[in-house]
Amino acid sequence: MDKIKRAAKLLFKPALAMLAAFAIGGLLLALAGYDVGTAFRALWDATFKNLRSFTVTVNRSSPIIFTGLAVAIAFRANVMNMGAEGQFLFGAIGATWVGMTFTALPGFILIPLMIITGAALGALWALFPAFLKVKYEVSEIITTIMLNYVALHFIGFLVRGPWRDTSQAEPQSFPIAPQAFLPELLAKTRLHFGYFLGIIMAISLFYLLFKTYLGYEIRAVGLNQDAARTAGISAEKTMLATMLLSGALAGMGGAIELGSIHYLIEGISPGHGWTGIAVSVLATNNPLGIIFTSFLFGALSSGATSLQRAAGVSASFVQIFQGIMIIGIALATLQRMKRSSRKAVRQAIKRKGVA
Amino acid sequence: MDVLVLENFLSSSVRMATPLLLAALGLSVSERSGVINIGVEGIMLMAAFGAYLGSKMLGSYWLGLLIGVAFALLTILIFAIPTITYKANQVIVGTAINILSTGLSSFLYRWIFYGTGRLDEGIAAATFPTIAIPVLSRLPLVGKMLFNHNLIVYFGLVMTFILWIVIYKTSLGLKITAVGDHPQAAESVGVDVLKIRYGSVLFSGVLIGVAGTFLSIAQSSSFGEGMTAGRGFIAMAVIILGKWNPLGALGGALVFGAASALQMFFQTLGVEVPTNLIMMVPYLATVISVLLLSRHKVGAPRSLGVPY
Numbered sequence: 001m002d003k004i005k006r007a008a009k010l011l012f013k014p015a016l017a018m019l020a021a022f023a024i025g026g027l028l029l030a031l032a033g034y035d036v037g038t039a040f041r042a043l044w045d046a047t048f049k050n051l052r053s054f055t056v057t058v059n060r061s062s063p064i065i066f067t068g069l070a071v072a073i074a075f076r077a078n079v080m081n082m083g084a085e086g087q088f089l090f091g092a093i094g095a096t097w098v099g100m101t102f103t104a105l106p107g108f109i110l111i112p113l114m115i116i117t118g119a120a121l122g123a124l125w126a127l128f129p130a131f132l133k134v135k136y137e138v139s140e141i142i143t144t145i146m147l148n149y150v151a152l153h154f155i156g157f158l159v160r161g162p163w164r165d166t167s168q169a170e171p172q173s174f175p176i177a178p179q180a181f182l183p184e185l186l187a188k189t190r191l192h193f194g195y196f197l198g199i200i201m202a203i204s205l206f207y208l209l210f211k212t213y214l215g216y217e218i219r220a221v222g223l224n225q226d227a228a229r230t231a232g233i234s235a236e237k238t239m240l241a242t243m244l245l246s247g248a249l250a251g252m253g254g255a256i257e258l259g260s261i262h263y264l265i266e267g268i269s270p271g272h273g274w275t276g277i278a279v280s281v282l283a284t285n286n287p288l289g290i291i292f293t294s295f296l297f298g299a300l301s302s303g304a305t306s307l308q309r310a311a312g313v314s315a316s317f318v319q320i321f322q323g324i325m326i327i328g329i330a331l332a333t334l335q336r337m338k339r340s341s342r343k344a345v346r347q348a349i350k351r352k353g354v355a
Numbered sequence: 356m357d358v359l360v361l362e363n364f365l366s367s368s369v370r371m372a373t374p375l376l377l378a379a380l381g382l383s384v385s386e387r388s389g390v391i392n393i394g395v396e397g398i399m400l401m402a403a404f405g406a407y408l409g410s411k412m413l414g415s416y417w418l419g420l421l422i423g424v425a426f427a428l429l430t431i432l433i434f435a436i437p438t439i440t441y442k443a444n445q446v447i448v449g450t451a452i453n454i455l456s457t458g459l460s461s462f463l464y465r466w467i468f469y470g471t472g473r474l475d476e477g478i479a480a481a482t483f484p485t486i487a488i489p490v491l492s493r494l495p496l497v498g499k500m501l502f503n504h505n506l507i508v509y510f511g512l513v514m515t516f517i518l519w520i521v522i523y524k525t526s527l528g529l530k531i532t533a534v535g536d537h538p539q540a541a542e543s544v545g546v547d548v549l550k551i552r553y554g555s556v557l558f559s560g561v562l563i564g565v566a567g568t569f570l571s572i573a574q575s576s577s578f579g580e581g582m583t584a585g586r587g588f589i590a591m592a593v594i595i596l597g598k599w600n601p602l603g604a605l606g607g608a609l610v611f612g613a614a615s616a617l618q619m620f621f622q623t624l625g626v627e628v629p630t631n632l633i634m635m636v637p638y639l640a641t642v643i644s645v646l647l648l649s650r651h652k653v654g655a656p657r658s659l660g661v662p663y
Contacts, residue, residue: 028462032462032466032470034470080446082393082446082450128642129642132642132645132646136646138645138646139655139659139660141391141393141446141660142591142592142595142641142645143642143645145393145588145591145592146588146592146638146639146641146642147638147642149585149588149634149635149638150635150638150639150642153631153632153634153635153638154631154635156631156634157629157631157632157635160629160631161629161631274450274453274454275454277447277450278450278451278454281447281450312470313462313465313466313470314458314461314462314464314465314466314470315461316457316458316460316461316462316465316580317458317461317462318458319454319455319457319458319459319461320455320458320459320462321458322451322454322455322458323451323452323453323454323455323456323458323459324451324455326447326448326450326451326454327433327437327443327448327451327452327455330437330443330444330447330448330451331437331441331443334441334442334443
């Protein structure tokens, strides 16, 4: 009974934020003169119309669950990793290289190798800002954002330069070996294992965060660095480990996405790293919650296209939902802080007659 | 080298630098007050849309500017109220603002120009004209580079110096800096921290609004979905390169402006250069300069990103 209560409490705020988003979004649609019923039905049908559409949404949730988990673990340690995007891209770069190079390997070796390489490159791409943060106290917010753009331009260079498949009109890399294509789990769909591997990762991450010593360290550093230090935890090492894990998760996501698309393109991530932040925040940085929020955002992503087709609403409309949800959750999960100390200062001022 | 080509390169460097400069100037004030605003990208986008809409509907680029700035202010309020009054996480709300603005600007654009709220497509948007400053604009090299632009470019250059004076030579500048470094200490001597932060953030909204306006109705004459293309984030890099100093921001913005101009420069020359590699340089330069500056503690406001 206690457990149910706790779960209900945990779910209440995200549910409220979602409800607010759909209410405000619906109102906006109505005000703009669109048929709200048609629009919402299009959103729903995009995922739940039939098995095929459902598998499309599952696939779309795959990159987001990985970037979401990447952000979640970083945020738990109070490391503001804004670079899941770049780490995702480097994961895709690593996977492309492996998939194009080791074409003699059988698929059951090549695919895991791609994912591992992707994770390694993602971690590597996170290592630099992490190092700058712990060694020189440089804010990771800016460095990770900058490195996103470096990664993006590096892909641009690769697909226009050395890796360019000149038989294609648009800049893209050569395809990876056919045995490296992610296998289809269901006939006549393109369903692959990405999201399911993401679920396994989510459960592992939950275990790591709440049942292991490293997880305890991560959470301790995230809650209060100074207190964690007093308790004998090396905040620097913990943050470094967190960023490496975070980058590896994002990189895995990129590698899997590449295995699903089969070749590298500049637009391989339409902002999956940023969506990861949204997904994680909505799940209050809980890995298990991300299983659901990533699916929700995957469904919104599928819904975007059909919203435009069925109701004539811009596909970007779903981003309005997402934005409102995050602001809602950011407001709902506020901690009452410092207010008392500020009051104390004010009263002191009054007493002394300053100002 | 052909002088004309060089002149064009310098001139477009300054033009490309302008939106980065304006946004960076605004952000350097709000960051000095302790607020980190990742939402700048989205706010600029909303302003670009507002300016285009205003200019197109009302047929005047001044009214376009007014509406662009108004859009920016409304959007930045959605950022400011949760983060300043309610102390929500600035980075998270900033991210939300970016996502929300991408959606909202595209939604409104499609709705107004292609959807049920269809607007007459007949009239073209009024744009800021180029105003050559007499005599000065005919100087060799510098003339075209600095004195043959539209008003917003001049505004950015003038604003740089005004802000430098305000930040370093006035008590208001001192108060803003104090609030960003030690809000508790500032409050104990009677500075209203929240008021200073609101003021700084709203002021940054005005400049970000002008930057967005520049994109849609000065540099071009149309709005494109997602047209800011990362310029807001670059502006954040520019502040670091410039060490939160308006004059430094001018230098930083010119570095990025020159990198973009170089890309076009090579294209017009027909030289095959991997432009993506060139575009990587300013970002890497930012990261490296952050590293180098870090020995002198970077110069970032000490309470940057910490709610009060």
